[in-house]
Amino acid sequence: MSNTFHALAAFARLGWRETASDRFGLLARVILYSLPVLIYSAIWQATPLAGSGVSAEEATWYVMATEAIIFAPGYVFREVEEDIRTGAIEAALTRPVDYALARIAEETGGTLLRLAVLGTYGGVLAWFATGMVPFAWSALPAVWTAAGFGALLALLVQVAIGFLTVWVGNPAPAYWIWQKLVFVLGGLFLPLTLYPAWLADIGRLTPCAAILFHPASLVFDASPAAIVHVLSWQVLWLAAAAVLVAAVAGAATRRLVREGI
Amino acid sequence: MSATFGYLAALLATNLRAAFSNPLQAVSQLALMVLNNLIFLLIWVLYFERFPELRGWGRADVAMLYGVTAFGFGLMVALAGGMRDLARTIVDGSLDVHLGRPRHPLPSLLMSRSVPAGFGDVASAFVIWLWFAERSVSDLPLLVLLSLAAGAVMTATMTAAQCVVFWWPGVLRLAEQFWEVILMITIYPQHVFGPAIRLVLFTVLPVAFMSQVPVEAIREGDPLKMLAVFAAAIVYGGTAIAIFDRGLRRYQSGNQMVVNR
Amino acid sequence: MSEVAIVVENLAKSFRTRSAGGLKGLFARSATTEVAAVRGISFQIRPGERVAFIGPNGAGKSTTLKMLTGILTPSSGHAEVAGFVPWIERQKLAQRIGILFGQRSQLWYRLPVRDSLRLIARIYGLDRDRAEARLSKLASTLAIGDLVERPVAQLSLGQRLRCEIAAALMHAPPILLLDEPTIGLDVSAKASLRDHLIELSTEEGTTILLTSHDTGDIERICERALVIDKGLLLLDRPLAALRAQHLRHRLVTLMTEEERPALDLPGVAVAAHEPHRTSFAVDLDLIQVERVVATALERFSVKDLAIENPPLDDVIRDIYRRGEAIVRQEVAA
Numbered sequence: 001m002s003n004t005f006h007a008l009a010a011f012a013r014l015g016w017r018e019t020a021s022d023r024f025g026l027l028a029r030v031i032l033y034s035l036p037v038l039i040y041s042a043i044w045q046a047t048p049l050a051g052s053g054v055s056a057e058e059a060t061w062y063v064m065a066t067e068a069i070i071f072a073p074g075y076v077f078r079e080v081e082e083d084i085r086t087g088a089i090e091a092a093l094t095r096p097v098d099y100a101l102a103r104i105a106e107e108t109g110g111t112l113l114r115l116a117v118l119g120t121y122g123g124v125l126a127w128f129a130t131g132m133v134p135f136a137w138s139a140l141p142a143v144w145t146a147a148g149f150g151a152l153l154a155l156l157v158q159v160a161i162g163f164l165t166v167w168v169g170n171p172a173p174a175y176w177i178w179q180k181l182v183f184v185l186g187g188l189f190l191p192l193t194l195y196p197a198w199l200a201d202i203g204r205l206t207p208c209a210a211i212l213f214h215p216a217s218l219v220f221d222a223s224p225a226a227i228v229h230v231l232s233w234q235v236l237w238l239a240a241a242a243v244l245v246a247a248v249a250g251a252a253t254r255r256l257v258r259e260g261i
Numbered sequence: 262m263s264a265t266f267g268y269l270a271a272l273l274a275t276n277l278r279a280a281f282s283n284p285l286q287a288v289s290q291l292a293l294m295v296l297n298n299l300i301f302l303l304i305w306v307l308y309f310e311r312f313p314e315l316r317g318w319g320r321a322d323v324a325m326l327y328g329v330t331a332f333g334f335g336l337m338v339a340l341a342g343g344m345r346d347l348a349r350t351i352v353d354g355s356l357d358v359h360l361g362r363p364r365h366p367l368p369s370l371l372m373s374r375s376v377p378a379g380f381g382d383v384a385s386a387f388v389i390w391l392w393f394a395e396r397s398v399s400d401l402p403l404l405v406l407l408s409l410a411a412g413a414v415m416t417a418t419m420t421a422a423q424c425v426v427f428w429w430p431g432v433l434r435l436a437e438q439f440w441e442v443i444l445m446i447t448i449y450p451q452h453v454f455g456p457a458i459r460l461v462l463f464t465v466l467p468v469a470f471m472s473q474v475p476v477e478a479i480r481e482g483d484p485l486k487m488l489a490v491f492a493a494a495i496v497y498g499g500t501a502i503a504i505f506d507r508g509l510r511r512y513q514s515g516n517q518m519v520v521n522r
Numbered sequence: 523m524s525e526v527a528i529v530v531e532n533l534a535k536s537f538r539t540r541s542a543g544g545l546k547g548l549f550a551r552s553a554t555t556e557v558a559a560v561r562g563i564s565f566q567i568r569p570g571e572r573v574a575f576i577g578p579n580g581a582g583k584s585t586t587l588k589m590l591t592g593i594l595t596p597s598s599g600h601a602e603v604a605g606f607v608p609w610i611e612r613q614k615l616a617q618r619i620g621i622l623f624g625q626r627s628q629l630w631y632r633l634p635v636r637d638s639l640r641l642i643a644r645i646y647g648l649d650r651d652r653a654e655a656r657l658s659k660l661a662s663t664l665a666i667g668d669l670v671e672r673p674v675a676q677l678s679l680g681q682r683l684r685c686e687i688a689a690a691l692m693h694a695p696p697i698l699l700l701d702e703p704t705i706g707l708d709v710s711a712k713a714s715l716r717d718h719l720i721e722l723s724t725e726e727g728t729t730i731l732l733t734s735h736d737t738g739d740i741e742r743i744c745e746r747a748l749v750i751d752k753g754l755l756l757l758d759r760p761l762a763a764l765r766a767q768h769l770r771h772r773l774v775t776l777m778t779e780e781e782r783p784a785l786d787l788p789g790v791a792v793a794a795h796e797p798h799r800t801s802f803a804v805d806l807d808l809i810q811v812e813r814v815v816a817t818a819l820e821r822f823s824v825k826d827l828a829i830e831n832p833p834l835d836d837v838i839r840d841i842y843r844r845g846e847a848i849v850r851q852e853v854a855a
Contacts, residue, residue, distance in 0.1 A: 003647035006644055006647070007641075007644045007645045007647070009644075010640070010641045010644035010645070011641065011644075014630060014633065014637060014638075014641050017633060017637065018630055018632055018633055021632045021633060021673075022632060024432070024434045024435060025434060027435070028434060028435050028438050031435075031442065032438065032441060032442065032445070035442060035445045035446060036445060039445075039446065039449045042453045042454050042455075042458075043315065043449070043450075043453050045453070046315055046316045046453040047312055047315060048312055048313070048314070049312075052311065052312075086626065087623070087626060088626055090588065090593045090623070090626075091621060091623055091626055091628055093591075093592070093593050093612065094591045094592065094593060094612070094615075094616055094619070094621050095613075095616050095645055095646075096613050096614075096616040096617055096645060096646060096647070097645045098613075102645075169286070170286070170290075173289070173290050173293040173294070173297075173378075176293070176294075176297045177293060177296060177297055177300070180297050180300040180301050181300065183300075183301065183304060184300055184301075184303050184304055184307075188304070189304060189308075190304060190307055190308055190311070194307075194311045195307055195310075195311075196307075196310060199307070256593070257592070257593060257594055257595045257609060258594075258595055259537060259538070260537055260585070260588070260594055
């Protein structure tokens with residue numbers, strides 16, 4: 001057990017280091033991330049927000065947070081897809097550490113580094129643009145944790161989607177649809193609080209909101225009660241996603257050892 | 262001249278056969294792309310449920326803009342899907358294959374494959390124009406014409422940008438992601454930006470001609486703006502070809518390439 | 523360890539293939555056909571043996587190897603590797619075997635080799651001291667001491683493969699399985715890889731089973747050859763016997779100033795010819811290769827020459843022709 005844990009920790013460290021060594025990749029990510037943040041904050045500046053309960057400053061911070069969470073995992077499903085297509089998964093299956101766990105650990109390392117880079121960069125950017133920080137400094141660890149949980153949840157679902165390669169060959173269309181659902185039901189740009197009440201209520205219950213809206217909503221309210229609320233929703237959905245990944249990975253592996261690649 | 266068209270038509274026909282070699286898979290990808298676009302557009306539907314306008318623009322205007330981009334980009338990757346591989350083709354030396362043919366290499370480079378999902382984008386453009394943008398069928402010819410010109414500006418810009426690897430192969434990975442940058446700006450209204458950014462979008466990064474100006478031209482029924490879009494297609498198209506040819510001369514003078522993965 | 527490292531009894535695997543893949547397969551009930559990749563093979567391998575598993579592409583080598591590692595479940599039959607049934611106890615077996623897939627990397631492309639090797643040590647539960655000790659031992663045996671600090675991206679294929687072998691051997695497995703380890707390597711890289719493998723197996727008593735479609739691979743590394751064709755075991759005998767009976771000719775190719783050199787020696791026949799490049803089939807029962815080469819050098823102005831083993835297809839045809847196959851040809855055909 002502790003062996004597996006040490007091995008997974010090593011995978012995570014390696015993922016972090018490999019992401020760090022790819023300077024161009026990180027730079028490209030920062031540039032790509034800057035765009036929607038810039039665009040959305042310009043849109044918020046131009047939006048007649050009076051009476052909506054959301055200020056332009058808060059909205060800018062909100063978008064900075066949601067985009068950082070979306071950009072942090074990148075396209076993990078493609079890594080899984082490639083492992084299956086190239087047969088690299090076979091080599092991984094002959095190891096004493098489970099492939100899915102190893103892949104998740106490695107991607108977690110990379111994801112957390114990208115989140116740290118994008119979050120710090122975006123935070124500084126938003127701070128300069130708005131001249132304010134929407135939560136107390138003491139809430140910062142909780143905000144980071146919630147953002148990390150959101151990115152991790154997105155990562156787990158992507159790993160499950162990647163395993164679909166075994167059945168459908170190309171998992172990309174499934175991913176794009178899922179991603180757009182996250183955008184809409186998770187409130188990528190428009191916080192759920194600005195949605196029609198019925199849709200906001202549905203959205204809040206979905207894993208999409210646990211990825212984006214719940215953690216990003218801490219820019220409106222980072223009180224201890226709100227933090228507990230956000231983190232508990234996320235833990236719940238992380239557990240559900242873990243079950244989902246285990247089920248899909250298990251079924252995919254069973255099929256692989258029966259049918260080959 | 263007619264030989265050139267015959268050659269291009271043969272290229273296109275071959276690509277389409279390859280893209281639709283598994284017709285059910287191609288068609289389902291196409292359909293999922295339509296769904297994908299419509300879900301994304303929901304964000305704007307929700308926005309305009311909440312806010313009456315965005316600096317004079319309503320839901321129909323933003324939808325029209327999204328449709329113009331979907332049509333231009335979709336047609337580009339459907340007909341000239343090799344666009345997205347251009348920089349890599351130059352750096353990894355597969356350009357030589359195209360140089361060995363008795364034709365200008367650019368068309369065969371761009372038209373080296375067809376992405377079936379692009380037709381999904383084109384199809385969704387019509388759904389969006391007629392439904393979300395509330396345009397009538399009689400508006401469609403003008404919309405198509407302007408979107409074609411917009412797509413030409415997009416193709417030209419992405420071509421020119423990727424040619425940077427002729428001089429600086431080390432930036433391959435950035436060049437490869439450039440189309441995402443362009444696409445990300447194109448799908449949002451640009452009149453929310455300040456004058457400095459707008460100046461950039463009208464010149465070095467001519468994104469304005471890819472969506473904003475065509476939509477303004479139709480909204481305002483302004484023939485000058487329509488002419489501007491067609492002029493931009495010609496000017497940027499010519500510039501892109503000139504830049505490519507300069508790069509090609511450098512390539513053929515035997516400059517050493519460094520592959521940087 | 524027990525008396526046998528690997529036992530295989532009547533192992534068989536067939537795949538169902540659909541006429542159309544992808545989404546179509548989800549919607550349409552298309553006809554499936556059974557394709558038999560391995561059709562009931564049996565053999566045993568003793569600890570410390572070096573065995574070549576050879577056959578042409580599509581013969582069932584990789585499928586068998588995958589079943590022996592637990593990546594594939596057989597349709598029928600039985601196997602034990604290091605005392606484990608692979609497809610039932612895959613993760614336990616993992617501690618006892620090392621695997622190298624010639625065309626796949628288990629190293630991280632952008633990171634120094636050492637980082638990957640340390641991670642792999644972790645996967646197998648080696649503590650830091652044992653990992654470092656093992657790493658420095660492998661580094662000297664495989665001559666990769668100066669390579670491990672460099673990112674994989676900067677290594678040549680031959681260098682990378684030696685590092686891949688180090689990765690497969692980090693946990694000192696008693697059994698090493700190599701799938702087409704020499705594919706894509708040039709002659710000198712192949713030779714050096716073979717030397718390192720032999721050194722490892724004699725030093726640590728490692729059992730080696732390698733697959734190849736190149737008869738040259740087996741000659742240096744292995745003591746015994748299993749020849750497989752169309753999913754059936756054709757031949758199982760010591761390499762010396764295989765060499766004596768089925769590798770009885772060589773192909774000598776000469777690049778000469780002369781457009782069409784002729785050699786009227788017994789047991790030498792022209793196998794292929796184009797201007798300035800002629801290949802001779804040399805029958806070793808009638809003449810030594812050395813004599814053929816010496817004669818050629820004496821008579822012609824030779825710019826380059828190559829001596830090759832007969833292609834595997836010829837060897838297999840020869841086995842069938844001599845009626846020595848374990849299975850009947852009509853079964854295989």
